[in-house]
Amino acid sequence: MLEQRSLQKELLDAEDIPTADLFQTLRELDRINTLLGGYDITFSALKKVVQPEKTYTLIDIGCGGGDTLKRIQQWQLRKNLNLKLIGIDLKPVCIEYATEHKARPDIQFICDDYRNMFQHVPQIDIIHACLFCHHLDERQLIELIQFALDKNAVLIINDLERNWFAYWSIKTLTALFSKSYLVKNDAPISVARGFVKKEWLDLINKAGAKHFSVKNKWAFRHEVIIYKSENGQ
Template identity: 35%
Template sequence: MALIIKSSAFGFVHSAFSFHKYMPDLSYRTDTLEIMDDFDLPSAEITPVLEGLGKMNALFGGHKSIIKSLKKFAVGNGYSVSDWGCGGGDTLIAIAKWAKSKQVDLNLNGVDAAPSAVNYARQQALNYSNIYFTQADVIDEAYLIKPVDLIICSLFTHHFDDERWVKLIQNMEASAQKGIVITDLHRHWLLYHAIVFITHVFTRNAMARNDGPLSVRRGFKKQELLVLLKKAQIDNFKLTWRWPFRWELIIYKS
């Protein structure tokens, strides 16, 4: 019986990895666009992915990581926090729950360019009067986004090529009054295979199966981030590796 179980488990894992018959070259960031980069995706397509991302962020500590970083800025009553690339708004909702538990009054704003994502986020946050959303392109429409104390950005900056990444950081730096907290993917073969496994075993969603591994290929090596930060003329920052294969970038304004 034990042999049969082990054999079945091996076949289960082997079949999951067989979807990708080659190991992509991870020595460079790919510029291949993700399906999610299409701002005109209908709700029927993007909603299941946003739901899945929210669950993953909660399961793998993404929300806790952002909240822990916020504490480094001594966030207090009246602070304003904006989540650029907010997706389904799950990070802001997690922050709102944490702030309520600590009796801290925060003003929370989510920014996303995709109308379907903003509509979904608004529905999810209906019970939170201190959360509002802005539909805007963070590169070309940053003027539509109100300045805030802190900007957060979780698993979002990898969607931009190097030139637009630099512009994004410069826009953030101009808008944030106190600081910026960014978390994003470390481009690594182990993370790539883990994402392939997770997306092919636990979901049948075509977008998740395509964008999950692709997002790793669009992730960063440490030296790449350091070069990009230099191009953006950012020198007051702290870059830290976090489990699971995430970079935490904190930019201080003073």
């Protein structure tokens, strides 16, 4: 059943989602990420990339409701790090939610395609994608990796592992506890659109990246880091 990545589109990819339904979904996705430790994969990757004495600009692509940036902000304050945090998303309603619910005024949100990010922010050190890449096809994923390499930015990816146990677990849990029809429909599809490690390695090689790491993490996630070519890490 899950031998190949699903090509089925998620309801969240539609353009005409009612605002109240989307807001409910964003709240639930943050709760699921928190309970399952999904944000920890991002923190683990950032610890390998950032140094306490330096300042970094991080842009979260496909930022949705901005909850990942809020969690990164809380984490960096505990770790005494200096990250300038920016989110970018195509959906105006997501940017509206993110702006209304942001934890601190110094988190910035932009409504645009991620490929236009440098028109808004001239210098970006880290491009971060949390639960964004499984929405993309192979060509788009290769383009994303090459985009980061061309712009001399580190790319951090936190996304789902395609796994039968994860699929049936999230399908059962959301059926029982979710109040969002979007979450109930999309959560198992997201897992089916996820990756196995070999697929990440193939994509990265096709994109021409030389310095990277791909690690399996708890809660059926992958931590992928594409380093800038001169880092050699």
